[in-house]
Amino acid sequence: xxxxxxxxxxxxxxxxxxxxxxxxxxxxxxxxxxxxxxxxxxxxxxxxxxxxxxxxxxxxxxxxxxxxxxxxxxxxxxxxxxxxxxxxxxxxxxxxxxxxxxxxxxxxxxxxxxxxxxxxxxxxxxxxxxxxxxxxxxxxxxxxxxxxxxxxxxxxxxxxxxxxxxxxxxxxxxxxxxxxxxxxxxxxxxxxxxxxxxxxxxxxxxxxxxxxxxxxxxxxxxxxxxxxxxxxxxxxxxxxxxxxxxxxxxxxxxxxxxxxxxxxxxxxxxxxxxxxxxxxxxxxxxxxxxxxxxxxxxxxxxxxxxxxxxxxxxxxxxxxxxxxxxxxxxxxxxxxxxxxxxxxxxxxxxxxxxxxxxxxxxxxxxxxxxxxxxxxxxxxxxxxxxxxxxxxxxxxxxxxxxxxxxxxxxxxxxxxxxxxxxxxxxxxxxxxxxxxxxxxxxxxxxxxxxxxxxxxxxxxxxxxxxxxxxxxxxxxxxxxxxxxxxxxxxxxxxxxxxxxxxxxxxxxxxxxxxxxxxxxxxxxxxxx
Amino acid sequence: xxxxxxxxxxxxxxxxxxxxxxxxxxxxxxxxxxxxxxxxxxxxxxxxxxxxxxxxxxxxxxxxxxxxxxxxxxxxxxxxxxxxxxxxxxxxxxxxxxxxxxxxxxxxxxxxxxxxxxxxxxxxxxxxxxxxxxxxxxxxxxxxxxxxxxxxxxxxxxxxxxxxxxxxxxxxxxxxxxxxxxxxxxxxxxxxxxxxxxxxxxxxxxxxxxxxxxxxxxxxxxxxxxxxxxxxxxxxxxxxxxxxxxxxxxxxxxxxxxxxxxxxxxxxxxxxxxxxxxxxxxxxxxxxxxxxxxxxxxxxxxxxxxxxxxxxxxxxxxxxxxxxxxxxxxxxxxxxxxxxxxxxxxxxxxxxxxxxxxxxxxxxx
Numbered sequence: 064x065x066x067x068x069x070x071x072x073x074x075x076x077x078x079x080x081x082x083x084x085x086x087x088x089x090x091x092x093x094x095x096x097x098x099x100x101x102x103x104x105x106x107x108x109x110x111x112x113x114x115x116x117x118x119x120x121x122x123x124x125x126x127x128x129x130x131x132x133x134x135x136x137x138x139x140x141x142x143x144x145x146x147x148x149x150x151x152x153x154x155x156x157x158x159x160x161x162x163x164x165x166x167x168x169x170x171x172x173x174x175x176x177x178x179x180x181x182x183x184x185x186x187x188x189x190x191x192x193x194x195x196x197x198x199x200x201x202x203x204x205x206x207x208x209x210x211x212x213x214x215x216x217x218x219x220x221x222x223x224x225x226x227x228x229x230x231x232x233x234x235x236x237x238x239x240x241x242x243x244x245x246x247x248x249x250x251x252x253x254x255x256x257x258x259x260x261x262x263x264x265x266x267x268x269x270x271x272x273x274x275x276x277x278x279x280x281x282x283x284x285x286x287x288x289x290x291x292x293x294x295x296x297x298x299x300x301x302x303x304x305x306x307x308x309x310x311x312x313x314x315x316x317x318x319x320x321x322x323x324x325x326x327x328x329x330x331x332x333x334x335x336x337x338x339x340x341x342x343x344x345x346x347x348x349x350x351x352x353x354x355x356x357x358x359x360x361x362x363x364x365x366x367x368x369x370x371x372x373x374x375x376x377x378x379x380x381x382x383x384x385x386x387x388x389x390x391x392x393x394x395x396x397x398x399x400x401x402x403x404x405x406x407x408x409x410x411x412x413x414x415x416x417x418x419x420x421x422x423x424x425x426x427x428x429x430x431x432x433x434x435x436x437x438x439x440x441x442x443x444x445x446x447x448x449x450x451x452x453x454x455x456x457x458x459x460x461x462x463x464x465x466x467x468x469x470x471x472x473x474x475x476x477x478x479x480x481x482x483x484x485x486x487x488x489x490x491x492x493x494x495x496x497x498x499x500x501x502x503x504x505x506x507x508x509x510x511x512x513x514x515x516x517x518x519x520x521x522x523x524x525x526x527x528x529x530x531x532x533x534x535x536x537x538x539x540x541x542x543x544x545x546x547x548x549x550x551x552x553x554x555x556x557x558x559x560x561x562x563x564x565x566x567x568x569x570x571x572x573x574x575x576x577x578x579x580x581x582x583x584x585x586x587x588x589x590x591x
Numbered sequence: 592x593x594x595x596x597x598x599x600x601x602x603x604x605x606x607x608x609x610x611x612x613x614x615x616x617x618x619x620x621x622x623x624x625x626x627x628x629x630x631x632x633x634x635x636x637x638x639x640x641x642x643x644x645x646x647x648x649x650x651x652x653x654x655x656x657x658x659x660x661x662x663x664x665x666x667x668x669x670x671x672x673x674x675x676x677x678x679x680x681x682x683x684x685x686x687x688x689x690x691x692x693x694x695x696x697x698x699x700x701x702x703x704x705x706x707x708x709x710x711x712x713x714x715x716x717x718x719x720x721x722x723x724x725x726x727x728x729x730x731x732x733x734x735x736x737x738x739x740x741x742x743x744x745x746x747x748x749x750x751x752x753x754x755x756x757x758x759x760x761x762x763x764x765x766x767x768x769x770x771x772x773x774x775x776x777x778x779x780x781x782x783x784x785x786x787x788x789x790x791x792x793x794x795x796x797x798x799x800x801x802x803x804x805x806x807x808x809x810x811x812x813x814x815x816x817x818x819x820x821x822x823x824x825x826x827x828x829x830x831x832x833x834x835x836x837x838x839x840x841x842x843x844x845x846x847x848x849x850x851x852x853x854x855x856x857x858x859x860x861x862x863x864x865x866x867x868x869x870x871x872x873x874x875x876x877x878x879x880x881x882x883x884x885x886x887x888x889x890x891x892x893x894x895x896x897x898x899x900x901x902x903x904x905x906x907x908x909x910x911x912x913x914x915x916x917x918x919x920x921x922x923x924x925x926x927x928x929x930x931x932x933x934x935x936x937x938x939x940x941x942x943x944x945x946x947x948x949x950x951x952x953x954x955x956x
Contacts, residue, residue, distance in 0.1 A: 082951075374833050398836025407834070415834045420827045425820070430835040432820045442815045 070133065072097040072229050072260035073118070073149070078127035080113055087113040089284045091127070095229075095277075100251055100261040102271040102292070105281030106304055106504030111264050114281070115231055118262075119151045120144045131229070150222025154234040156214050160207035164217050165189065167206055168224050185224070192223050196253050211359075212243035219250065223259075230254065231262045236270060240359045241532065241565035248274040266505075268297045269533075280304055304505060315516045318540035320352035324524040325371075325405075325493050330380035332366050341366045342549040343380070348493055348524035353515065355539025355556070356528045357564050363548035364528045365410055368497050371526070372407040373400035385492070401430055406486035410497030410528065412475075416482040419471035423461075424452035426470040427485050459484045460510070475502035479511070487514060494518060497528040512538060532561055546570040597947045603894075607887060607935060609942055611901070614934040618927045625923070627916055639911020640904035646911065648780070648793025654896075654903030655795075655860045656681075658802040660881025661899055662809050663854035665890035669813055670846035671826035676723060676738025677854040678878025679745030680716040684855020686749065687715030688862045689869030693757070693767060696774035704774050708863055709801070709856070716855020717848040719745060724847030728840035734847070742878070750871060757869055767869035776864040796864035798856070805853060806892035812849070822846055854878060883932040886939070905931060 075093040079086070088110045095101045105111050116122045118129060120138040129136055136147045144151070158167050165182065168189060174181035189202050198216055206214060215235060222230055232251075236244040251261050251274060263275060271278050272292065280288045280303040288303045325348040332341040341363050348354055358364055369375040371382065373389075373396050381390035385403040389395050395403070409415040417426045428437050428448060437448050452466040459480045461473070470478060479499070486494065499515065500508040515538060519525055529535050535542060542559050544552040544567040552567040619629035640650045660677040667674035674680075691711040695704050723737035750765070759768040776797045780790045813819040821842050825832040832839050861873040884902055888894030909924030934941075 372834075373836065396836050396838070397834060401836060409834055414828070415830045418824050418828045418831050421823070429824065429831060432817050432824075432835070438817055442811065443817055443820065445815070 070097050071095060071130070072099075072132065073262075074130040074133075075114075075118070076127050076130065078114065078117060078124045078129070080110075080117060080122060080124050086284050088117070088124070091281075091286050093279055093286060093289075095260055095262060097260055098255055098258045099276040100255055100263060100274055102263045102265065102275035102278040103281060104265060104268070104271055104278060104300060104304060106266070106506070109281040109304075109504075110284040111281055112233065115151070115233060115262070115264060118144065118149060118231065145225045145227070148226060148228040149231065150219075150225060150227025150229070151231045152215065152218040152222060152233065152235060156218055158206050158214060158217060161205065163203050163205055164200055164209075164220075165202040167217055168202075168221050170221075172225060188224060189220065192220060196223065196250065196257060198250060210243075211238045212240075212246060215239070215247065216250070219254075228258070229260045229262065231264070233264045234266070235263070236265070236267065238360060238530075240568055241561060244270070268300055271300065272297055301505065313512045313516060313537040315538075316520070318352050318519070320349035320540070321522070322350055323347045324350050325382065325384045327371065327382050328380050330367070330370055330377050330382070332370055332375065332377050332379075334366075340548050341370060341377070342547070344545075344548075344550055345380075346526075346543060346550070348526055350492075350522045350524050351519055352540045353519050353525045353527055353538055355535040355542045356526065356545055357532065357535045357542055357568060358530070358545035359568050360530045362545045362568075364497070364545055366548070367545070368407065368410065368495050368526075368528060372405065372409075372495055373397040397430070398433070401489075404489075404492040406489055406491035406494045408483055408486050408494070408496040408499060410501070412478050412482050417470050417478060419469070421470055422467050423456075423470055423473065423481060424448050424466035427452045427455065427466075427481055429485070431485070431489065455481075455484045455488060474504075476504050476507040479503050480507065483511060483514065487518060491523065493524045493526070495526045495528075498530065499527070500529075500531070500534060532564055535559075535564070536561070544568055597950045601946060601950055602943075603889065606939070606943060606946060609946070610935040610939060611931060614927075614931040617934075618930050621923070621926065621930075622919065625918055627918055632912055632916060632919060635912045635915045636905075636908035638908075639915075640908030644791030645793050646907055648791060648795040649907040649910075650900065650903040651799055652793060652795045652860070652865070652903070653906040654899040655799045655802045656857045656877040657880055657884045657899035657902050658806065658895060659856040659860070660854050660877050661884035661888055661895040662805055662892065663850045663852075663878075664881050664885035665888070665892075665895060666809060666813065666822075666853065667846055667850040668885060668890050669819075669826045670822045670842060671829065672727070672843065672846055672850075673735050674720070674738055674847065674850050674854075675735055675882065676720060676741050676851070676878070677881045678874050678876070679738070679742035680719045680851040680854035681857035681874045681878050682742075682745045682749055683719040684712040684716030684852075685858030685862045685869065685873060686752065687711035687713075687855060688858040689757070689767060692770045692774040692863060693869070696771040699773070701773045701775075705776070705863075708774075708859060712855040712858045713852035714855075716858075717852040720847040720851025720854075721844070724844045724851075727847075728843040746872075753869060753871060765871050769868045770863075774863065775867055776859065778864075794865045796860065798860035798864045801856065801859060803896075805856065806896060809853070810892045818842075818845070854881070880932075883936045886936040901931070902928070 071094045073095045075091055078088055078091040080088040091114060103111055113122065117124050118138070120140045120143045123139065129138060131147045131149070138144050138147055159170065162170070165185060169181055169185045174184060186202060193199060198220055200213060200216055200220070206217060209217070219230065235247060239247060251263070254261060263270070265271060275292045278290050278292050278295065278300065279286055280300060282304060290300070327344060327346050330341055330344045331339060334340050344363070344367060346354065356364055356367065366375070370377045376394050377391060379391070381388055384405065387395070387403065413419055418429060425448070431437070437444055449466050453464070455461070456464040456466065461477050461480050470481070473481065483499065496515065499511050503511065515525060515527070527535065527538055536556065536559050539556045542554050542556055542564070543550050544564060546568060547570065551570055615633070619633070622629040622632050639646050641647055660681060663677050663680065664674055688708045688711055691708045692704060695707065719741060723734050723741055726732035726737050727734040753765050753767065757767040758765055779795045779797070779799065780792055782797070783790055813822060821832070821837045824835060824837060825839055825842050829839060857874060857877055862869060866873060880902055884895055884898040888898035905928050909927065912919055913921045913924050
């Protein structure tokens, strides 16, 4: 731990919180030294979010208390947290997209019924903050026009504007490009220099190693270890997180791609506003190969998955699949694509992959509900559904193995297992899989990765869409990079490194090269 | 870290009971304010609804209509559709029943007319729901707006048809002629008396049994068929429905057809069971009350039966109350019904958080 003489910015003493039978936090003690960046790392469901919600006043702890600057504080809501000098940047931004930066920062601190006085004061204060922490931003820009990295900056400014001296960031890099993430960490260091204390919650070991002073590890609701970042390693932290040795790479043999199972030619798609979201995308999926699609989220990957799986109709181009030509004139819907043996694990399991209000055994047949296996002549065969759900829950280690539990009440990783089991067990020829391990803990990630490789080795074609570069690089045999709806590069997985992919994802690869910068030599496979 | 378990009976029974109690409490204050004794009034109300055979019969007769319209609202609601058009669908469903009875009662026996009348009610009610359903599914017009407007159109259409075409010649009243007796649904007291069971005379008729069968039908359809699975998927997560390859437009249209058909069965009870002629305004607001019934019954057939009985009791007991205490006018009774709808429908979440919080804390301790 840090030196005992340093004052603590925030201390948690024996915080416990239960939700029914679940002990989300158990006797949590945490000391965060002033002016440091303190990482909190742990699997999903380890209790990180609950702990932060207690600090920020969303939940009340059952026992224990919080001290800020050595003073005991009683935080009952977010106003209380702000008064105690605690600010929070949520994973999903809490911004009014149609408001300007200035208006967003003022929100809730307007300073009177008329905006006129408040605006002037806010503008001056914002400029001071921007200067002090080198958080450059156009205060009159409309938030929805800003890139994600700048939107996050607005969230940080919002917290600072309210006088936050302790800043909590919840999974801040999930939506950022590697370059934007680097920039964020530079900002955090600048904040630290100014005496702000930063609590960084993440599951990315790389970020912990790169940017924190101290790190605390949570596992199953308990704080299991505190380390000085300089005196620990990725491997040790990973082990502490899951309680056993994990490998961060995927064990797989050389791919052995054979015939083309699906070929997409010049796919384009417009959204309801007439904006072209998918631009002339062509790709081939081969048996025995994992094709990875890298890209910052929102660059056409979702549209590509939806068009390939039949959820939305392409406007131009065609898909050759299972001896069928599918185009705007001869469309196939999602059910028909399933019949042709295509399976699809959607990116967002809550919005698309599951019906969270359904019991698990009902959600476990979504999309296959017309299958004879689950139906009698008139009524559905509930017993068959339950039997199969029980078997799958055992095979895939879904916890708790209760087919009658509401889907919403499973943890993220277990929900994902339900979805992946459903799709993989149909033994598809082509599997589309989006963000397979988003919000899934490390133990389950390993299991999911193994299943994907197993499916590849069985001669299936797999399209993997992920915003996690680690995952793309570990799993894929071939990588396409998408930017702004188009494929901007293709490279063999062997030739891929983070820097190259990161530049391609920001569509800056060419510029860097032409700017005389030394891009890595392996990237020659990329044609933009 | 999923939300903690609240015992099922809290949501299913305790909270609705509390809401109703609160509604009665406020009603009691109202009755105090007009200078009457609320305990005495409650006594009349309960006695009127359940105290004697005829009262029970009337209560169940009113409940019959409310079960049909409550089921209609709930089927649409399970698919995420807010069908406000039960009133119009019931009205047009009654037209279907009336036309069958008027055209066949001279030639056909009861057992031919009855099934045809059931089909007529369903088809006419469904047809009236089809147009808003089509507009919602294929053209994106909002179903709440269109179904409300179709209530007005139904009302005007019925006035036109009855006054200009179906009214009995030489009479002032806007009614069709009375059907022959072989086109009457038998009263339950008539059916039961040969079996040695004597219940008091009331309008309660065979339509009540049909309403109970419809509850079983809806329960099976929504929770035990693949169509019901698609309906519930669409209602809870339309994006997942598209992902699953469910033809959402088709499910939407069928949900409204079934909803409209169920509402149309009000015509069986009113036209064929009680009035025995086609007349104006026989729906008397049952279509709208059905929304409250479905809300209160949590869109489940069992809940709908219970809620329909409660509202039936309010109708019948309220009439008794207005009769026994003249200062409590029928309008005051309507206010009491309104309070029940207000507290159990519109304000149903008023206590929800606090009560659930109490049980969560108790589960933790």
